[in-house]
Amino acid sequence: MTSLALGVDIGGTKIAFALVDRSGHVHVDHRIPTLPAEGVSAVFDRMADGARTVLRQADQPIVGIGVGSPGIINPVSGVCQHSVNLGWTDVPIRDELRRRLALDVPVVVHHDTNAGAVGEWVFGAARGEAHFVYLAIGTGLGMGAVIENRLLLGRNFMAMEFGHVSLDPNGRLCPCGTRGCGEMYISGVGLLAGFRDHAPHFPDSPLAHQPDTTVNDIVAALYAGDPLALAIGNEAADKLTAISAYCAGILSPGLFIIGGGLGLALYDWLLPRLEDGIRTRTLPGTHDHLRFARSQVTASAAGAAALVWQL
Ligand SMILES: [Zn+2]
Structure with missing residues:
Protein backbone atom coordinates (compact mmCIF):
# COMPACT_ATOMS: atom_id res chain seq x y z
CA MET A 1 0.00 0.00 0.00
CA THR A 2 1.43 3.33 -1.02
CA SER A 3 0.05 6.77 -0.29
CA LEU A 4 -0.90 9.66 -2.51
CA ALA A 5 -0.61 13.43 -2.34
CA LEU A 6 -2.84 15.88 -4.17
CA GLY A 7 -0.94 18.62 -5.96
CA VAL A 8 -2.69 21.81 -7.06
CA ASP A 9 -0.96 24.34 -9.30
CA ILE A 10 -2.79 27.67 -9.51
CA GLY A 11 -1.99 29.54 -12.72
CA GLY A 12 -3.32 32.74 -14.20
CA THR A 13 -5.36 30.84 -16.81
CA LYS A 14 -5.74 27.29 -15.45
CA ILE A 15 -5.61 25.28 -12.25
CA ALA A 16 -3.94 21.88 -12.60
CA PHE A 17 -4.49 18.95 -10.23
CA ALA A 18 -2.51 15.74 -9.90
CA LEU A 19 -2.68 12.74 -7.60
CA VAL A 20 0.90 11.64 -7.21
CA ASP A 21 2.65 8.84 -5.34
CA ARG A 22 5.97 9.07 -3.51
CA SER A 23 7.92 8.11 -6.63
CA GLY A 24 6.39 10.95 -8.66
CA HIS A 25 4.05 8.78 -10.70
CA VAL A 26 0.89 10.73 -11.61
CA HIS A 27 -2.19 8.54 -10.99
CA VAL A 28 -4.90 11.06 -11.93
CA ASP A 29 -4.74 14.54 -13.41
CA HIS A 30 -7.29 17.22 -14.10
CA ARG A 31 -7.48 20.86 -15.17
CA ILE A 32 -9.99 23.64 -14.84
CA PRO A 33 -9.91 27.28 -15.95
CA THR A 34 -8.91 29.75 -13.20
CA LEU A 35 -11.15 32.66 -14.27
CA PRO A 36 -9.77 35.01 -11.57
CA ALA A 37 -12.10 37.80 -12.70
CA GLU A 38 -15.01 35.88 -11.13
CA GLY A 39 -13.61 36.66 -7.69
CA VAL A 40 -11.75 34.77 -4.98
CA SER A 41 -14.76 32.85 -3.64
CA ALA A 42 -15.79 31.56 -7.05
CA VAL A 43 -12.22 30.47 -7.83
CA PHE A 44 -12.00 28.52 -4.55
CA ASP A 45 -15.43 26.96 -5.02
CA ARG A 46 -14.34 25.63 -8.39
CA MET A 47 -10.91 24.65 -7.05
CA ALA A 48 -12.56 22.60 -4.30
CA ASP A 49 -14.89 20.96 -6.86
CA GLY A 50 -11.87 20.10 -9.01
CA ALA A 51 -10.02 18.69 -6.00
CA ARG A 52 -13.04 16.54 -5.03
CA THR A 53 -13.30 15.23 -8.60
CA VAL A 54 -9.70 14.05 -8.41
CA LEU A 55 -9.84 12.80 -4.81
CA ARG A 56 -12.86 10.60 -5.61
CA GLN A 57 -10.60 8.64 -7.97
CA ALA A 58 -7.96 7.97 -5.31
CA ASP A 59 -7.54 4.25 -4.62
CA GLN A 60 -5.03 4.83 -1.81
CA PRO A 61 -4.92 7.06 1.28
CA ILE A 62 -4.25 10.78 0.82
CA VAL A 63 -1.44 12.06 3.03
CA GLY A 64 -1.70 15.75 2.21
CA ILE A 65 -2.33 18.53 -0.27
CA GLY A 66 0.41 20.69 -1.78
CA VAL A 67 -0.45 23.95 -3.52
CA GLY A 68 1.76 26.06 -5.77
CA SER A 69 0.66 29.63 -6.44
CA PRO A 70 2.12 32.63 -8.23
CA GLY A 71 2.81 35.81 -6.28
CA ILE A 72 4.28 36.45 -2.86
CA ILE A 73 3.36 33.45 -0.75
CA ASN A 74 3.74 33.14 3.01
CA PRO A 75 4.17 29.37 3.44
CA VAL A 76 3.83 29.64 7.22
CA SER A 77 0.30 31.06 7.05
CA GLY A 78 -0.57 29.69 3.59
CA VAL A 79 -1.55 33.19 2.46
CA CYS A 80 -0.98 34.68 -0.99
CA GLN A 81 0.06 38.17 0.06
CA HIS A 82 0.00 39.55 -3.43
CA SER A 83 -0.28 38.22 -6.97
CA VAL A 84 -0.36 40.46 -10.02
CA ASN A 85 -1.40 37.52 -12.24
CA LEU A 86 -4.41 36.60 -10.13
CA GLY A 87 -5.25 40.09 -8.86
CA TRP A 88 -5.10 38.72 -5.29
CA THR A 89 -4.10 40.50 -2.08
CA ASP A 90 -3.97 38.62 1.24
CA VAL A 91 -5.88 35.56 0.06
CA PRO A 92 -5.71 32.71 2.64
CA ILE A 93 -5.22 29.85 0.17
CA ARG A 94 -4.64 27.16 2.79
CA ASP A 95 -7.64 28.08 4.93
CA GLU A 96 -10.01 28.61 1.99
CA LEU A 97 -9.16 25.19 0.63
CA ARG A 98 -9.15 23.43 3.99
CA ARG A 99 -12.56 24.81 4.95
CA ARG A 100 -14.16 23.72 1.68
CA LEU A 101 -12.60 20.25 1.55
CA ALA A 102 -12.90 19.52 5.30
CA LEU A 103 -10.19 16.85 5.08
CA ASP A 104 -8.01 15.99 8.03
CA VAL A 105 -4.70 16.23 6.13
CA PRO A 106 -2.00 18.93 5.98
CA VAL A 107 -2.30 21.58 3.29
CA VAL A 108 1.08 23.10 2.30
CA VAL A 109 1.24 26.25 0.15
CA HIS A 110 4.34 27.63 -1.57
CA HIS A 111 5.34 29.86 -4.44
CA ASP A 112 4.92 27.89 -7.67
CA THR A 113 8.62 28.04 -8.58
CA ASN A 114 9.54 26.78 -5.13
CA ALA A 115 7.05 23.96 -5.61
CA GLY A 116 8.84 23.18 -8.89
CA ALA A 117 12.19 23.09 -7.07
CA VAL A 118 10.80 20.79 -4.39
CA GLY A 119 9.33 18.54 -7.09
CA GLU A 120 12.82 18.12 -8.58
CA TRP A 121 14.18 17.48 -5.09
CA VAL A 122 11.67 14.79 -4.19
CA PHE A 123 11.35 12.94 -7.50
CA GLY A 124 13.26 14.73 -10.24
CA ALA A 125 16.73 15.86 -11.25
CA ALA A 126 17.76 16.96 -7.73
CA ARG A 127 17.08 13.72 -5.83
ZN1 LIG B 1 11.58 43.70 -13.69
Whole structure:
Protein backbone atom coordinates (compact mmCIF):
# COMPACT_ATOMS: atom_id res chain seq x y z
CA MET A 1 0.00 0.00 0.00
CA THR A 2 1.43 3.33 -1.02
CA SER A 3 0.05 6.77 -0.29
CA LEU A 4 -0.90 9.66 -2.51
CA ALA A 5 -0.61 13.43 -2.34
CA LEU A 6 -2.84 15.88 -4.17
CA GLY A 7 -0.94 18.62 -5.96
CA VAL A 8 -2.69 21.81 -7.06
CA ASP A 9 -0.96 24.34 -9.30
CA ILE A 10 -2.79 27.67 -9.51
CA GLY A 11 -1.99 29.54 -12.72
CA GLY A 12 -3.32 32.74 -14.20
CA THR A 13 -5.36 30.84 -16.81
CA LYS A 14 -5.74 27.29 -15.45
CA ILE A 15 -5.61 25.28 -12.25
CA ALA A 16 -3.94 21.88 -12.60
CA PHE A 17 -4.49 18.95 -10.23
CA ALA A 18 -2.51 15.74 -9.90
CA LEU A 19 -2.68 12.74 -7.60
CA VAL A 20 0.90 11.64 -7.21
CA ASP A 21 2.65 8.84 -5.34
CA ARG A 22 5.97 9.07 -3.51
CA SER A 23 7.92 8.11 -6.63
CA GLY A 24 6.39 10.95 -8.66
CA HIS A 25 4.05 8.78 -10.70
CA VAL A 26 0.89 10.73 -11.61
CA HIS A 27 -2.19 8.54 -10.99
CA VAL A 28 -4.90 11.06 -11.93
CA ASP A 29 -4.74 14.54 -13.41
CA HIS A 30 -7.29 17.22 -14.10
CA ARG A 31 -7.48 20.86 -15.17
CA ILE A 32 -9.99 23.64 -14.84
CA PRO A 33 -9.91 27.28 -15.95
CA THR A 34 -8.91 29.75 -13.20
CA LEU A 35 -11.15 32.66 -14.27
CA PRO A 36 -9.77 35.01 -11.57
CA ALA A 37 -12.10 37.80 -12.70
CA GLU A 38 -15.01 35.88 -11.13
CA GLY A 39 -13.61 36.66 -7.69
CA VAL A 40 -11.75 34.77 -4.98
CA SER A 41 -14.76 32.85 -3.64
CA ALA A 42 -15.79 31.56 -7.05
CA VAL A 43 -12.22 30.47 -7.83
CA PHE A 44 -12.00 28.52 -4.55
CA ASP A 45 -15.43 26.96 -5.02
CA ARG A 46 -14.34 25.63 -8.39
CA MET A 47 -10.91 24.65 -7.05
CA ALA A 48 -12.56 22.60 -4.30
CA ASP A 49 -14.89 20.96 -6.86
CA GLY A 50 -11.87 20.10 -9.01
CA ALA A 51 -10.02 18.69 -6.00
CA ARG A 52 -13.04 16.54 -5.03
CA THR A 53 -13.30 15.23 -8.60
CA VAL A 54 -9.70 14.05 -8.41
CA LEU A 55 -9.84 12.80 -4.81
CA ARG A 56 -12.86 10.60 -5.61
CA GLN A 57 -10.60 8.64 -7.97
CA ALA A 58 -7.96 7.97 -5.31
CA ASP A 59 -7.54 4.25 -4.62
CA GLN A 60 -5.03 4.83 -1.81
CA PRO A 61 -4.92 7.06 1.28
CA ILE A 62 -4.25 10.78 0.82
CA VAL A 63 -1.44 12.06 3.03
CA GLY A 64 -1.70 15.75 2.21
CA ILE A 65 -2.33 18.53 -0.27
CA GLY A 66 0.41 20.69 -1.78
CA VAL A 67 -0.45 23.95 -3.52
CA GLY A 68 1.76 26.06 -5.77
CA SER A 69 0.66 29.63 -6.44
CA PRO A 70 2.12 32.63 -8.23
CA GLY A 71 2.81 35.81 -6.28
CA ILE A 72 4.28 36.45 -2.86
CA ILE A 73 3.36 33.45 -0.75
CA ASN A 74 3.74 33.14 3.01
CA PRO A 75 4.17 29.37 3.44
CA VAL A 76 3.83 29.64 7.22
CA SER A 77 0.30 31.06 7.05
CA GLY A 78 -0.57 29.69 3.59
CA VAL A 79 -1.55 33.19 2.46
CA CYS A 80 -0.98 34.68 -0.99
CA GLN A 81 0.06 38.17 0.06
CA HIS A 82 0.00 39.55 -3.43
CA SER A 83 -0.28 38.22 -6.97
CA VAL A 84 -0.36 40.46 -10.02
CA ASN A 85 -1.40 37.52 -12.24
CA LEU A 86 -4.41 36.60 -10.13
CA GLY A 87 -5.25 40.09 -8.86
CA TRP A 88 -5.10 38.72 -5.29
CA THR A 89 -4.10 40.50 -2.08
CA ASP A 90 -3.97 38.62 1.24
CA VAL A 91 -5.88 35.56 0.06
CA PRO A 92 -5.71 32.71 2.64
CA ILE A 93 -5.22 29.85 0.17
CA ARG A 94 -4.64 27.16 2.79
CA ASP A 95 -7.64 28.08 4.93
CA GLU A 96 -10.01 28.61 1.99
CA LEU A 97 -9.16 25.19 0.63
CA ARG A 98 -9.15 23.43 3.99
CA ARG A 99 -12.56 24.81 4.95
CA ARG A 100 -14.16 23.72 1.68
CA LEU A 101 -12.60 20.25 1.55
CA ALA A 102 -12.90 19.52 5.30
CA LEU A 103 -10.19 16.85 5.08
CA ASP A 104 -8.01 15.99 8.03
CA VAL A 105 -4.70 16.23 6.13
CA PRO A 106 -2.00 18.93 5.98
CA VAL A 107 -2.30 21.58 3.29
CA VAL A 108 1.08 23.10 2.30
CA VAL A 109 1.24 26.25 0.15
CA HIS A 110 4.34 27.63 -1.57
CA HIS A 111 5.34 29.86 -4.44
CA ASP A 112 4.92 27.89 -7.67
CA THR A 113 8.62 28.04 -8.58
CA ASN A 114 9.54 26.78 -5.13
CA ALA A 115 7.05 23.96 -5.61
CA GLY A 116 8.84 23.18 -8.89
CA ALA A 117 12.19 23.09 -7.07
CA VAL A 118 10.80 20.79 -4.39
CA GLY A 119 9.33 18.54 -7.09
CA GLU A 120 12.82 18.12 -8.58
CA TRP A 121 14.18 17.48 -5.09
CA VAL A 122 11.67 14.79 -4.19
CA PHE A 123 11.35 12.94 -7.50
CA GLY A 124 13.26 14.73 -10.24
CA ALA A 125 16.73 15.86 -11.25
CA ALA A 126 17.76 16.96 -7.73
CA ARG A 127 17.08 13.72 -5.83
CA GLY A 128 19.67 13.42 -3.06
CA GLU A 129 21.07 16.92 -3.72
CA ALA A 130 21.56 19.14 -0.67
CA HIS A 131 22.55 22.26 -2.69
CA PHE A 132 20.90 23.21 -5.96
CA VAL A 133 19.32 26.08 -7.87
CA TYR A 134 16.20 25.65 -9.99
CA LEU A 135 15.51 27.98 -12.91
CA ALA A 136 12.03 28.01 -14.45
CA ILE A 137 12.27 29.72 -17.81
CA GLY A 138 8.82 30.25 -19.28
CA THR A 139 6.84 33.39 -20.02
CA GLY A 140 8.82 34.86 -17.12
CA LEU A 141 11.91 33.81 -15.16
CA GLY A 142 11.38 32.15 -11.79
CA MET A 143 14.02 30.75 -9.49
CA GLY A 144 14.22 28.68 -6.34
CA ALA A 145 17.09 27.24 -4.34
CA VAL A 146 17.70 24.48 -1.85
CA ILE A 147 20.90 24.97 0.16
CA GLU A 148 22.01 22.73 3.01
CA ASN A 149 18.81 20.75 2.53
CA ARG A 150 16.60 23.79 3.13
CA LEU A 151 14.40 25.61 0.67
CA LEU A 152 15.52 29.25 0.79
CA LEU A 153 12.64 31.58 1.67
CA GLY A 154 14.15 34.81 2.98
CA ARG A 155 12.71 37.49 5.21
CA ASN A 156 9.78 38.40 2.93
CA PHE A 157 9.57 35.01 1.23
CA MET A 158 11.24 36.71 -1.73
CA ALA A 159 14.51 34.77 -1.78
CA MET A 160 15.71 33.99 -5.33
CA GLU A 161 13.46 36.64 -6.90
CA PHE A 162 16.31 37.14 -9.34
CA GLY A 163 14.18 37.66 -12.44
CA HIS A 164 13.64 41.25 -11.39
CA VAL A 165 17.13 42.15 -10.24
CA SER A 166 18.72 44.65 -12.62
CA LEU A 167 21.77 43.28 -14.39
CA ASP A 168 22.23 46.54 -16.30
CA PRO A 169 20.86 49.89 -15.08
CA ASN A 170 20.84 51.12 -18.70
CA GLY A 171 19.22 47.96 -20.02
CA ARG A 172 15.79 47.13 -21.35
CA LEU A 173 12.87 48.67 -19.44
CA CYS A 174 10.86 46.06 -17.54
CA PRO A 175 7.13 46.42 -16.75
CA CYS A 176 8.16 46.29 -13.05
CA GLY A 177 9.72 49.74 -13.54
CA THR A 178 13.37 48.66 -13.33
CA ARG A 179 15.82 48.60 -16.23
CA GLY A 180 17.83 45.55 -17.22
CA CYS A 181 15.94 42.86 -15.25
CA GLY A 182 17.10 39.34 -16.14
CA GLU A 183 13.53 38.47 -17.09
CA MET A 184 13.68 41.05 -19.89
CA TYR A 185 16.32 38.89 -21.64
CA ILE A 186 15.92 35.25 -20.65
CA SER A 187 12.20 34.45 -20.75
CA GLY A 188 9.46 34.43 -23.37
CA VAL A 189 8.83 38.10 -22.68
CA GLY A 190 12.58 38.73 -22.90
CA LEU A 191 13.08 36.95 -26.24
CA LEU A 192 10.21 38.90 -27.79
CA ALA A 193 11.65 42.16 -26.43
CA GLY A 194 15.02 41.14 -27.90
CA PHE A 195 13.33 40.52 -31.23
CA ARG A 196 11.87 44.04 -31.22
CA ASP A 197 15.23 45.58 -30.30
CA HIS A 198 17.41 43.63 -32.74
CA ALA A 199 15.18 43.02 -35.78
CA PRO A 200 15.88 46.44 -37.43
CA HIS A 201 19.61 45.61 -37.44
CA PHE A 202 19.20 42.30 -39.28
CA PRO A 203 17.33 43.13 -42.50
CA ASP A 204 18.63 39.95 -44.17
CA SER A 205 17.41 37.58 -41.46
CA PRO A 206 14.42 35.41 -42.49
CA LEU A 207 13.19 35.68 -38.90
CA ALA A 208 13.04 39.49 -39.15
CA HIS A 209 10.48 39.22 -41.94
CA GLN A 210 8.21 36.67 -40.33
CA PRO A 211 4.82 38.17 -39.44
CA ASP A 212 3.57 37.83 -35.84
CA THR A 213 6.81 36.31 -34.57
CA THR A 214 6.35 33.98 -31.61
CA VAL A 215 8.79 32.68 -29.00
CA ASN A 216 8.69 29.28 -30.74
CA ASP A 217 9.70 30.96 -34.03
CA ILE A 218 12.71 32.54 -32.31
CA VAL A 219 13.76 29.22 -30.74
CA ALA A 220 13.45 27.37 -34.07
CA ALA A 221 15.45 30.11 -35.85
CA LEU A 222 18.10 29.91 -33.12
CA TYR A 223 18.68 26.20 -33.75
CA ALA A 224 18.72 26.95 -37.50
CA GLY A 225 21.48 29.54 -37.01
CA ASP A 226 19.51 32.63 -38.01
CA PRO A 227 21.74 35.68 -37.25
CA LEU A 228 18.93 37.70 -35.65
CA ALA A 229 17.95 34.76 -33.44
CA LEU A 230 21.61 34.32 -32.49
CA ALA A 231 21.87 37.97 -31.44
CA ILE A 232 18.78 37.53 -29.24
CA GLY A 233 19.96 34.16 -27.93
CA ASN A 234 23.51 35.28 -27.18
CA GLU A 235 22.19 38.18 -25.14
CA ALA A 236 19.83 35.84 -23.27
CA ALA A 237 22.62 33.31 -22.64
CA ASP A 238 24.93 36.05 -21.41
CA LYS A 239 22.36 37.26 -18.87
CA LEU A 240 21.55 33.72 -17.74
CA THR A 241 25.26 33.02 -17.33
CA ALA A 242 25.61 36.16 -15.21
CA ILE A 243 22.68 35.10 -13.01
CA SER A 244 24.12 31.59 -12.68
CA ALA A 245 27.58 32.95 -11.83
CA TYR A 246 26.15 35.23 -9.13
CA CYS A 247 24.16 32.32 -7.68
CA ALA A 248 27.24 30.09 -7.79
CA GLY A 249 29.31 32.72 -6.01
CA ILE A 250 26.69 33.41 -3.35
CA LEU A 251 25.19 29.98 -2.74
CA SER A 252 27.82 27.46 -3.88
CA PRO A 253 25.32 24.97 -5.31
CA GLY A 254 26.37 21.68 -6.89
CA LEU A 255 23.66 21.70 -9.51
CA PHE A 256 21.58 24.05 -11.65
CA ILE A 257 18.33 22.62 -12.98
CA ILE A 258 16.89 24.28 -16.06
CA GLY A 259 13.13 23.90 -16.32
CA GLY A 260 10.07 25.63 -17.71
CA GLY A 261 8.81 25.06 -21.25
CA LEU A 262 11.18 27.58 -22.80
CA GLY A 263 14.09 26.45 -20.62
CA LEU A 264 13.68 22.88 -21.84
CA ALA A 265 13.33 24.03 -25.46
CA LEU A 266 16.53 26.09 -25.18
CA TYR A 267 18.46 23.60 -23.05
CA ASP A 268 20.65 22.00 -25.72
CA TRP A 269 21.57 25.39 -27.15
CA LEU A 270 22.20 27.01 -23.77
CA LEU A 271 24.16 24.22 -22.09
CA PRO A 272 27.61 24.67 -23.73
CA ARG A 273 27.31 28.45 -23.36
CA LEU A 274 26.43 28.19 -19.68
CA GLU A 275 29.18 25.66 -18.98
CA ASP A 276 31.84 27.78 -20.70
CA GLY A 277 30.51 31.06 -19.36
CA ILE A 278 30.41 30.04 -15.73
CA ARG A 279 34.03 28.87 -15.94
CA THR A 280 35.23 32.25 -17.15
CA ARG A 281 33.16 34.16 -14.57
CA THR A 282 33.83 32.25 -11.33
CA LEU A 283 36.74 30.75 -9.42
CA PRO A 284 37.68 27.12 -10.09
CA GLY A 285 36.60 26.22 -6.56
CA THR A 286 33.19 27.71 -7.31
CA HIS A 287 32.57 25.88 -10.58
CA ASP A 288 34.64 22.67 -10.35
CA HIS A 289 31.81 20.49 -9.11
CA LEU A 290 28.97 22.42 -10.72
CA ARG A 291 26.69 20.63 -13.15
CA PHE A 292 23.63 21.59 -15.16
CA ALA A 293 20.68 19.29 -15.71
CA ARG A 294 17.30 19.51 -17.37
CA SER A 295 14.18 19.46 -15.24
CA GLN A 296 12.46 16.07 -15.01
CA VAL A 297 9.16 17.06 -13.39
CA THR A 298 7.21 18.67 -16.18
CA ALA A 299 3.73 18.50 -14.57
CA SER A 300 3.52 21.59 -12.34
CA ALA A 301 0.85 19.97 -10.14
CA ALA A 302 3.20 17.03 -9.48
CA GLY A 303 5.79 19.48 -8.15
CA ALA A 304 3.13 20.95 -5.86
CA ALA A 305 2.26 17.46 -4.58
CA ALA A 306 5.93 16.97 -3.63
CA LEU A 307 5.56 19.74 -1.03
CA VAL A 308 3.65 17.27 1.13
CA TRP A 309 6.67 15.00 1.45
CA GLN A 310 9.45 17.51 1.75
CA LEU A 311 8.22 20.34 3.96
ZN1 LIG B 1 11.58 43.70 -13.69
